[in-house]
Amino acid sequence: MRAKTNIVPVMTTFLLTTALFTVWPTSSYGQSTTEATQDAMSAKRNAKNDSGFKEFSDHVQAYFSLRKSAESSLPALKPTALPEMITAHQQALARKIREARANAERGDIFSEAAREAFRHVVREELQGPHGHRARRTIQQGEPLKSVRLHVNEPYPDGVPFTTVPPALLLKFPKLPEQVAYRIVVRDLVLLDSEANLVLDRIPGIFPETN
Amino acid sequence: MRNPRFLILCLLNCFVFIVRADDFKFPLKSNSVKFAAIGDMGTGEAPQLEVAERMNSSRQAFPFDFVIMLGDNIYGGSSPKDFEKKFEKPYKRLLDAGVKFYASLGNHDNPNERFYKPFNMNESNYYAFKKGNVRFFALDTNYMDAKQLVWLQKELQDAAGSNDWKICFFHHPLYSSGRTHGSSLELRALIEPLFIKYGVDVVFSGHDHVYERVKPENGIYYFTEGSSGQLRNGDLAKTGMTEDGFDTDRTFMLVEIAGDEMYFETMSRSGAVVDSGMIQRRPS
DSSP states (O other), X not given: OHHHHHHHHHHHHHHHHHHHHXXXXXXXXXXXXXXXXXXXXXHHHHHHHHHHHHHHHHHHHHHHHHHHHHHHTSOOOOOBSOHHHHHHHHHHHHHHHHHHTTTOOTTSSSOHHHHHHHHHHHHHHHHSTTHHHHHHHHHXXXXXXXXXXXXXXXXXXXXXXXXXXXXXXXXXXXXXXXXXXXXXXXXXXXXXXXXXXXXXXXXXXXXXXX | OOOHHHHHHHHHHHHHHHHHHHHOOOOOOTTSEEEEEEXXXXXXXXXXXXXXXXXXXXXXXXXXXXXEEOSOOSOSOOSHHHHIIIIITTTHHHHHTTOEEEEOOOTTSOGGGGGBGGGOOTTSSSEEEEETTEEEEEOOTTOOOHHHHHHHHHHHHHHHTSOOEEEEEOXXXXXXXXXXXXXXXXXXXXXXXXXXXXXXXXXXXXXXXXXXXXXXXXXXXXXXXXOSSOOOTTOBOOOTTEEEEEOSSOEEEEEEEETTEEEEEEEETTSOEEEEEEEEOOOO
């Protein structure tokens, strides 16, 4: 009885040790595999974002060249005390750009790869550790409820601009001075701010606000 | 009022307040920097005109040379008629008297306002200028991108070595007890470290349609003046950070900087002084 009772802890120890040695390498290996997989996925994701953003920046550059040539036929806008001169320049520039991009469509600048990269960055930022700040920025920036914008049409006069969270601006590709990102309802809009013209948009990229 | 000590304390508090209000006087030094601050004004409605009229009449006693605009300069459109109705007409007498206006952009402003000469924005959404011993930095907080941040850091860095006052003004408040909007936390996390590092003294903002003076935060004085045309009556939920505030009428601010002291008075459109005081600059 004694021998029988003595062997139980021995067997238990043996089994536990065996189990530990069996599991340890597996678990360690599993952990590094997970990390490695995550790293690989993250690298793949970053590469995908980079390539999406690269494509976007190329399209913006192409737009900017086109804009430059459209603008060259107009007199440069200098500071003026006559608001009608500002309005006239804005409208003339918009007309020229619209003519030069007569067939422009949604997705021309925000290509599929670009859209995916922007969506990923927005999601990551808004769900990240400081996401509440960025969401609050949008909320405080008087989010619009029901404006519908179309490519090659002007941003409606008198409609306020929702503040774009700085955290996103710091992660999005840089733009030429005349072009800006805007948030309109749930869309990310690319706007030529001097011509006040909608260049492209990604619908539904932002969550609904209260 | 069974407790006489409580009664005496109450009376003393009233007395202190009244003495402070009565005692306040601008030094009106000949070489000081005198200006006014207005925010969220561009409605073209009667209250804006009344504030403008009060600013004009204040100028006889307090001859300010320029006005800083804290955004939402032109609400509801950017046609020539809007500029006329919401800026040129209300401030005509000030403009005719040679008072200069320096605008920052609010979320209701068309960015092309930067080309409007009377706003003195130098064709840029953000810019700096100097008056006497004061450097002003106008920011575009609708769009705080990397380029603007780099610019701000460089401008503040350049100014840091000088003995000048450093005043930033922009639309969205870093500290505000306004119920509707409140503090812009993301913006604060981004630009407040620069303000602290490079010794910004005072910050003026708008956006919340109230007046508020915040207790100094990291040695910096923050004012919200967002009721020079618009008003959200009762929107100020005074918090622990509020030093003083006013939310039942439209207001504007008068400021004089003389040497190391900044004197300010906040006035309602009826001419009542709703806040006043003097800020002593920190030793650099």
